[in-house]
Amino acid sequence: MKNAQIVVIGGGVVGASVAYHLAERGVGDVLILERGAVQGLGSTGAATGGVRAQFETEINIRMSLYSLDFFRNWEFDCEYEPAGYLFFATTGEQFDYLRRNVEKQRRLGVQDVEVVDAATIKRIVPILNCDDVVGGSFGGNDGFINPLAVMHGFTEGALKRGSRIEFETVVQSIIVRGGRVTGVETNRGRIGCESVVLCTGAWARELAATAGVDLPVEPQRRQIVWARSLAPLPDGLPMVIDIGSGFHFRPARDFAVKRSETGTHDVLFAYPNSDEPSSTDTNFDDSFVEKVYERAKHRSRFLFDTAVVREKCRAGLYENTPDHHAILGDCDVGGMYFANGFSGHGVMHSPATGRALSEIILDGKANFLDVSCLSPGRFAKNEMLHETAFI
Ligand SMILES: Cc1cc2nc3c(=O)[nH]c(=O)nc-3n(C[C@H](O)[C@H](O)[C@H](O)COP(=O)(O)OP(=O)(O)OC[C@H]3O[C@@H](n4cnc5c(N)ncnc54)[C@H](O)[C@@H]3O)c2cc1C
Numbered sequence: 001m002k003n004a005q006i007v008v009i010g011g012g013v014v015g016a017s018v019a020y021h022l023a024e025r026g027v028g029d030v031l032i033l034e035r036g037a038v039q040g041l042g043s044t045g046a047a048t049g050g051v052r053a054q055f056e057t058e059i060n061i062r063m064s065l066y067s068l069d070f071f072r073n074w075e076f077d078c079e080y081e082p083a084g085y086l087f088f089a090t091t092g093e094q095f096d097y098l099r100r101n102v103e104k105q106r107r108l109g110v111q112d113v114e115v116v117d118a119a120t121i122k123r124i125v126p127i128l129n130c131d132d133v134v135g136g137s138f139g140g141n142d143g144f145i146n147p148l149a150v151m152h153g154f155t156e157g158a159l160k161r162g163s164r165i166e167f168e169t170v171v172q173s174i175i176v177r178g179g180r181v182t183g184v185e186t187n188r189g190r191i192g193c194e195s196v197v198l199c200t201g202a203w204a205r206e207l208a209a210t211a212g213v214d215l216p217v218e219p220q221r222r223q224i225v226w227a228r229s230l231a232p233l234p235d236g237l238p239m240v241i242d243i244g245s246g247f248h249f250r251p252a253r254d255f256a257v258k259r260s261e262t263g264t265h266d267v268l269f270a271y272p273n274s275d276e277p278s279s280t281d282t283n284f285d286d287s288f289v290e291k292v293y294e295r296a297k298h299r300s301r302f303l304f305d306t307a308v309v310r311e312k313c314r315a316g317l318y319e320n321t322p323d324h325h326a327i328l329g330d331c332d333v334g335g336m337y338f339a340n341g342f343s344g345h346g347v348m349h350s351p352a353t354g355r356a357l358s359e360i361i362l363d364g365k366a367n368f369l370d371v372s373c374l375s376p377g378r379f380a381k382n383e384m385l386h387e388t389a390f391i
Contacts, residue, residue, distance in 0.1 A: 003192040004030065004191060005028075007196045008022075008031070008196075010033075011199075013346060017154045019154070031191070032158070032163065034169065044347060047316065051145050053139060054102075054139045056097075061105055062108060063353075065109055067350065079145055087137050090134060121135070127302035138238070143238070168188075171184045174333075179334055196336055202217070204340040213376075219320075223273070225308060226313050246271050250269075282316055289308055
């Protein structure tokens with residue numbers, strides 16, 4: 001039987017980061033098992049690469065601060081681009097909420113975030129109809145990264161330090177004996193190990209159940225429309241989000257071409273469709289285009305007049321938890337750890353996640369940042385977090 005000290009299940013950005021951070025701490029025998037023939041076929045490959053510190057909860061803000069700093073200073077170029085995130089409000093109540101968030105973000109060390117009035121918003125985003133906009137918040141260091149570059153950077157770093165990755169290996173179940181993990185069953189046979197880290201994104205619940213653990217992670221399809229404008233996009237267009245409806249848009253980036261070759265006419269826009277049922281369907285549904293344009297009509301004539309680039313529209317899976325926060329940590333089964341349920345923030349929080357998991361596994365708890373509020377046990381104890389600044 002094959003063996004590894006620690007098996008990381010899932011080779012997306014999160015599994016790669018966990019392996020990287022374990023290897024960096026000197027664990028020489030980490031094995032990543034990935035069911036795809038290549039990496040990036042899960043949610044990481046569908047992500048658009050937004051990164052922001054503008055959240056409501058302290059833990060999300062701190063995870064972002066750590067990760068933004070990491071992206072900025074990493075030896076590996078993950079194409080971090082501080083284009084900014086602009087949230088706008090159309091009611092006084094929403095504006096108060098954004099003001100409170102900015103206050104908290106600043107208190108926690110976010111330096112580049114400010115409350116902005118409607119005139120400033122119009123200046124930053126000239127293509128926005130601001131008639132009903134009362135104000136907003138702008139974070140200048142928020143912006144974009146290349147999710148695939150981040151994933152490959154972590155993977156290269158892990159492999160260079162002695163980790164291994166095996167493709168086309170489907171983990172079918174987690175083997176537990178006497179309350180401890182002893183290995184995993186795969187389509188290629190059994191692999192013995194001391195610990196497993198479940199990094200299977202939207203597909204985590206089913207696998208956790210094989211070890212008798214109920215992990216509340218629900219897959220949900222997310223769709224994004226890619227469109228092309230006649231005139232170039234305004235210079236320095238940030239990510240723009242209506243905090244009321246979640247409708248958002250940003251310049252598009254084609255990760256298959258060099259950043260300098262990306263056109264200035266391509267834009268992404270979408271909204272969170274609350275009617276979308278839980279499923280693992282990743283087909284793009286054409287009727288979504290009409291719904292998005294309907295929302296764009298009032299908000300931006302410029303967006304409404306764009307032409308859809310159908311072959312670049314995308315759909316992928318969010319891995320939602322009941323409180324829209326990640327699940328990080330251990331459980332009652334010895335040697336079993338989770339890094340799941342990022343609810344749309346897994347790429348941006350991957351550096352903090354990898355470090356947290358490596359410290360939880362090797363030191364018993366994360367010392368660089370207290371992530372205990374994200375533990376899997378919080379749901380049974382009814383200690384859910386509250387964050388509404390999600391999209
Ligand atoms: C449309 C869209 C836009 C997004 N935009 C952003 C964004 O702007 N910023 C951001 O931070 N996040 C964004 N996200 C969320 C982000 O993509 C995810 O949170 C993140 O990619 C999760 O990474 P992961 O490694 O956990 O999951 P995945 O990338 O899904 O990786 C899980 C891996 O596990 C493998 N796997 C599953 N089951 C098994 C098994 N039984 N055996 C072996 N392997 C298995 C899969 O093949 C897959 O490769 C977006 C998501 C979508 C869908």
